[in-house]
Amino acid sequence: MLEVSSIYLYRNRKQVFKNFNLNLKNSEIILLEGENGAGKTSLLNMISGLINPDKGFIKIYKKSIVELGNQKKKIFTYIPDKNCLKENLSVNENLKSWLNLSNLKVNDNKYQKALNTFSLNSIQESLVKSLSQGQKKKVALTKLLLSKSKLWLLDEPLNGIDTKTITILKKIMIQHVRKNGSILFSSHVKLDLKLTKRIILKKIVNKFNIDLLDQWENFQ
Amino acid sequence: MFTKLANPSTFQKISDFIFPKCFGLFIVFLISGFYYVFFSSPPDYLQGETVRIMYIHVPCAWLSLGIYSMMAGCSFFSIVFKHTLADIISRACAPLGACFTLATLITGSIWGKPTWGTWWVWDARLTSELVLFFIYIGHIFISNAYEDKRKGDRYAAILTLLGIVNLPIIKWSVDWWNTLHQPASISKLSSPSIDPSMMIPLFLMVFSFLFFFISLVLLRIKGEVISRKLEILEQHRA
Amino acid sequence: MGKLSMKNFKTLLYREFIISFKNTKSLYSYCTFFFTSILLFVFATGPDISILSPIYKPILWMITIFALILISESFVFEDFFDGSLSELQFLGYSEEIIFLSKSAVMFISLIIPNIILIPVSSILFKVNFLDVIEIITLFSISLPTITLISILSALFSLQVKRNKFIQFILIMPFFIPIIIIATSENFFVTNLGNEFKIFVLIGLFLITLPLSILIGKLIIKELNY
């Protein structure tokens, strides 16, 4: 399903990825771990096509992300660290606008059920700016329930939500995997979940040779 | 091939070899030029002694255009081939070009007051030269605005390539539109409408300014290369 | 491809409309700002028509540019900081369409209040009716160009986090030709017909449009790095 092969990435002259490989098949869950700045978010951004790797390729269903272009929204759902919610709109308006952007049509029953999962029913008309940090995260996670894509990319989904919500999220993830879906997520918080694989990202330390300064390429 | 051949240290060797010669030539041309400008050249039949401003104004104006076209070439090179030397050269050129443009504007204004009777008019030549000055300033600001120098270089290169539209406007504005500024006195096609006794000091000054510019640019490139080396070292130490 | 990008453009346009028109506060504050500054000049100069009517155009432009700089920031900055700018990108909307839809909605949200406010305020300045029509046409032709440039400069200042001065540097040389042609009677262009002005402004717009799309695309892409 998702194939990341021999990725190289430099950011601010520092190497973040060096010959990195990853393979995600159907009904698999992969957890990304690593200290801050090890490149978890960079990896997810690369997979979603926000950043281009310097070398190597990323393929989803044997197609590169650049080729996918407009079909990206059908293939994966990415919940980044930021919540992507407009403060001046209500919860309903935010989710409806998201549905509209990702070309999804959801009947009212399913919509209400999705809201009910994270018990957002009572606040669905209130403005996002009046919500707490955890509630905002819950609204963002509701998008997962509304989406129909097989691949979920989650960047720190457990940040700022309570234990009750974590168990709900765990349940949702297990359900998704059972339905042949696959999940790639990063987290600091321990989640007791049956993982297929756990990838620990490490900062790359390159040995620097002073003779390298004698070539223009190294100035780049 | 060019990328492989010129590595920073050979480039440094070449420029260290050229620099003293350029500076020497600059001094020689400047002294002989000043002798001609102040003692050996006649005043103009109309302007009188004011004509001597021209010997600074014209070289500055030519250099301001020349430097810009050089920067545009470098920007093209840096966008297409991504060679750092091109970025370093245009970064070294921009402040010098801005200074020459400012000198052109100021000397022109000093000349304009007694000749035309005004310090400044919104004439096509003058305005386009002012726009050139703004573009130089924009280049300096954009290339220094980013923490990552390469990013700044790229955007500055784009600005330089966009601003190249201004060059033909400056050059031919006096021919296309009726302006207050007089048309060019020296052109390839026709015989110059400037007397030989004034041409000699003019060209002496042009060459002296040219060598002055070359030696300054070499110095600035050297400084820029060293500062980039230091930056890389610092990043790898951390 | 053309149909698809048209559909994408419509979807984005709809989104931007909802976001900007839910925010009615900014519209109110714009109208208040407009009338206070206009009244300020009316009170300061007194009822003399010969002073009042020539300064009408510059005041109008001053208000518009001030509003543009403020609005363009809110249009771009909010979307960037809550992450929805990158959301649009990973949902598969191309950067050109994002840039275009933003500028289109910003243009509409500025032109609608102005078309109503200009005739009303021109009564205070005793500008005659034909001049008002001329002002509105020149204004609405030159506004798109200026909108594009100011969104671009907002994107630039977002990218250059520590340097606000760059916005000024960008706006200075690129606004000036448009404002000169839209407002001046004879500056270096001596006494010209309005058709000439309209054509020049359209030409300037057609030049600015592709350039700003290309540069805007580049910047929006690079904001993720």
Next chain:
Amino acid sequence: MKLKTQRFFKVTSLLIIFLIGSSILFYNLKNNLVFFFSPSEILEKKISSLENVRLGGMVKKGSIKKKETEVGEKKVQETIFTITDFEREIFVYYVGILPDLFSEGQGVVVEGNLINENRFNAKIVLAKHDENYMPPELDNIVKPTN
């Protein structure tokens, strides 16, 4: 392949828009961006006496008349001269200090109002210098063309 054609269409359409825009701009500016009008151009256009315009041309030989008048306690110089483009002529009235280069047979640009077909009231007089530079001795031998 599909991606490349898409990009090709985007870039070409943008380029076409750019070219159309620049040709519109260039065509209009080439005909209309002027610093001043010549006397025959200014007389063709119907310009009201309230509008500020610039008029340029040669000062006709033997047309300069200077007069010192007193306005209040100040002495001011009043100058009357004719601007010509060798087709039409216009009388120019000017009160104030003239630039050094202002002389007969020399180019000049004046800013002010065209009162009627004959008379132009100048507020500012700018001398236009030509591209000829020569020492004063030569001036007596070779006269510049024009």
